[in-house]
Every structure is written in C-alpha cells, then in structure tokens.
Amino acid sequence: MSVENRIISEDEADLRLDRWFRRHYPNLTQGALQKLCRKGQVRVDGKRVQANHRLFPGQTVRVPPLPDQSRPAPPPPPDPNLTRRIESMILYQDDQLIVLNKPSGLATQGGPGIHEHIDMMLDGLRPPGGDRPRLVHRIDRDTSGLLLLARTPGIAAKLAAAFRSRSVEKTYWAIVVGRPMPGDGVIDQPLAKVGAGGAALVVPADRRDEDAQSAKSAYETLDAAGKRFSWLALSPLTGRTHQLRVHCESLGTPILGDPRYGAKTPHPTGFAKRLHLHARTLTFPHPAGGTLSVTAPLPKHMVDTFRMLGFVVQAAPKPKRIS
Template structure:
C-alpha cells in the first residue's frame, strides 16, 4: 500500500470530496474520511481540504494508503419487465443523460407502502459495463411528466449544481378549479410542513413562523372555461415539497383531482379523479455545453379533460439541443 495521486476527470467536476471517495473507495466511512482530512493525509492540489470541498477537473487528490478490500459485487441484471416499462418512458437520451416522461401514480423513489418506483427501475437504463444511472431531481407521485436522469455521478453533480443555482427553467401545466385573479403573477407564499411520514401536509405559513420556508411560483392563465376551470402554466421559482399544489390552493383555485389538497372543491363531478398537474417542459444547461429543452406530451387523463373543456394544447415540440460553450 502506498500514497497515490488521482486526477479529477471532467465527468467528476463539481463532485464533493466525500462523494468522490464514496465512488472510488466505498469501504471508507464518512468518519474515517473526516479524520484523514483533519490530519492532512487527504489533500487536493497539495492543500488541506474538508469533506464538502467541491472538485474541479484536473485537480490532484492525494489518497493515503487504503486497506485492501474485496471487489464490490457485480450489479444485478435488471428485471426484464421493469426494463421494458422504463425504456418506454424515455423521450430523450444521449451519452450524458436521459429524460423520462413519468406517468401519474408512479413514485420517483421508495417510501412507506411504495413497492414500485422509478429509482428501482433505473438498472433497466444502464448500458453494459457502465454505472447505474441516477436521479437528479424528483416530482410528486401523482404528478406526470419530465424527470431528469444522469448516466454518471459527474453528470449528476453538474445537473444538481444547475438546479441549485436556478439555471433550470421548469414549466408545469395544470387544470385548476376556478379562475385566478389576477390572471397571472407571482405567488410569494412561505410554506411549512406539518406532521410526519405519509400523512404530512404542507400548508401556508406566515413569514415569521418557525420552520417556514420561502416559496415562490410564477403562474399564467393560458385559457379558461368561464370561471369554473382554468389552464395554467406554472414555474416554481423555489423547490419546496408540494409547492405548486399548495400555491394553487392558496389562490383559491385548487388543482383538479388533487388527492391531498383542495378538499371537495378539487373533485367536481364529471372529471376523472386524478391530479391534473404535468411537468411539461424542462430547459437545462447541458453538461457537455449549450442547453437542452425537452417537452413531454400531456397524459391521457389531461388530454380528455382538455377536450371536454375546449382547451387546445397543440403539438409537442421535439427535444432541442442548442450547442454552445461548455459550462463555466
């Protein structure tokens, strides 16, 4: 065993040091890594670092002698049925990332009472000999539409950084009960989580309330059926749990079919009892440079509602990759 110096690759850009070690030395615990950093045995470009230091391409990581460990077990073969199912959700893919059109009712990740979710299906998108793809963000179980998947940890780190810096433009479509006044604007309503587990709810909060989180959403009325129903375009300017659903309810226009918010008003007779919220479009900086814009078609239950209300959505644009300079 001896000291080695490893160079950070382009794919590993913006990874935290502890996550880089978890990727290359999975047997090393967080506590052991912290101790190595405190003693200066782990360094980046010769300098002392902390475990949350973010890495840049070309930097050299000093790795002290590590105990021998057995090779990790090979990844299991994906379930053929789940693989076929998730492959049908892919609406864009390249060597860096994939974009899925997630159906309503399928959870993004596991939890109490959840036996099937996107995260458990990702092995079906793994290329032979490659790493397992990973989630970059989440959308609610009852929400349909765009979900972003990274092929490698480095790509995941770059995309996560774009979400943190708000360099990602997200557009949702919703059918709501009622008509908001004014017809467009920004909802600036702090939120707080009440309760725990699957029964937890997110509710409006005062600005000085303990544990309240700032939450802002932009909305625009695209069409309306009298004053009974409206078609909204929504853009979350912050990323709180159930933000758009609670913000629409706070406007007095709950999202049609919402199983958790809006009460009876969200479930008028004559409409399918499913959430009418769809992650329609995502515009992101592509990890290899330029930008990528992807649009997901409306799910069947929302298409039926659009027809019954006379809303005309038009076609779904093809994914558009605008190449340009790489990220700074």
C-alpha cells in the first residue's frame, strides 16, 4: 500500500483526526494512530498533528502505508427481502436524509430477543460507493411512525445537534383510555428507571430523588368519545425513555393497548391489542437549509380504532420543505 493524500469534505468538518481515522480505517487502533502521529507519518496539510486535531474542509490528510488489517472488509450484499421492506417505509428522501414510517412492533435497534430491526436493514439503503445511512434518533418498538436517517456521518452530526438543541418539533398522536382533565396542558413529572434489562420500568419519581430525571410533555385533546376514550396530540419537551407512555398513565389515561404502562387498565373489548401511539409529525431544520416537515399516515390498527370511535382524520399532507 502506498501513501494516500485524502481531502477533507464539507461533510467531515470539525471531526477530530482520530475519529476521522476510525470512520475510514476502523481497525486501526488509537495507540497505533498516536504512534504514527508522533513519528510524523500522519500529517495534515504537511504539518505534524496530534490525534485530537480538528479537521476542516479542504485540508489534506497524509495517510501512510497501514497494515492490511486496518482496511475494513467490504460489507456483505444486503438481504433483498430486508431491502424491499425498508424501501416500502420511505416517506421522504433526498441527498442528505431519509424519513421512514416505521411500523408498530419493529424495533429500531437490536437487543435481547430482537431478531429483526431497522438497523439491520440500513445496508439496503447504502448507495454504491457511499455511506451506510445512520439512525439519528429512536422510537419505541411498539410505537409506529417517523424515524429520521442521515445519509452521511456529517449530516448525522448536524441532525443530532438539532435534536439536542430542541430545534426539532415532534408531535405524536395517541388514543388513551379515559379523558384527561384538564383537556390540555403540560405534564411536568420527573421520571426514574427501576430495574435493568428488558424488565426495566420507567416510573414517576419525586423531584428530590437523586435518580429522578426532569421530564415534560405537552398534550392537547383533539377529540373524545364521551369519557371512555380520547385522541391526544403529544409533544415531548424532553427526551426520556417511555416518557409519553408514563406521562399518559400519570394523567390517569393510559395509552390504549400499552402492554407495559396500561396493564392495570383492562383492555377494552373490540380494539386491537397494540400500542396506539404514533410519531405523527417531524419539523426540523434541513441540513441544506430551510425547514422540512414530514407527516406519517396512521397504521392500520389505529385507522380501525379511529373509525370505530368516529374520529375523522384527513389524509397526511405531503412532505414540505420551506426555504
């Protein structure tokens, strides 16, 4: 292998040198890279640098001959069946990102007892010679709706920063058992995790509890079927695990079909035993400029429930990007 001179792209702006190497040469250890830097074999624009050096677009990284094992093996071809499945979920895509409408029951990532998940399908969306798309955030396995993917690591970093800065507006729709009083407001209820692994539960916590995490959710009642069921619009103002599910339960109106946080409420006869929580709308700064808003159609089990309760839902609008 000969010396390579690689140009830093706009997408790689502000990456540390060691993270840049980890991306392109994932089997090269941190110790080996630091040794190459000390010897001056790795340089940026011809200058000696340390492994934590920040990179800028247009700079040239000198990559010396590396051991063969520092080159990643080519990825195996994607499973065509998984590729067809994830392609059927696409609501919007462009050169920077992809928005999926994830079905209820499909996990976002793997874990104990999970054999199929979105993450294992992402190779099917990799363009020839390009990057594998990256998950920007997650939603619960039983929750349906919008899931945002970035096409490159740099775009993933920008979108993740938008989530951290709360520049992303998220609206969920839920059918709950009962009618919240008052009909709209903000739930300010700290949460804490109890237990570990798959048996862990998130529970309301006292503010003085050292394990308590601040959690706030806005809610609005969009319609109601008497006092038995309500259709809520929910907006998480913080991002805690199972936040909306626990907050709805804390109102005394658990989400219909919730097997974990609605178990104390008998499941009403005639309704699907599936979680009625749907990530309906995402509005966020597009990495290329402007704002993108995407709305996901309801899953079939929620369409059926809306029809049974007499709730009228108009067709989801097409994705809209405002410059």
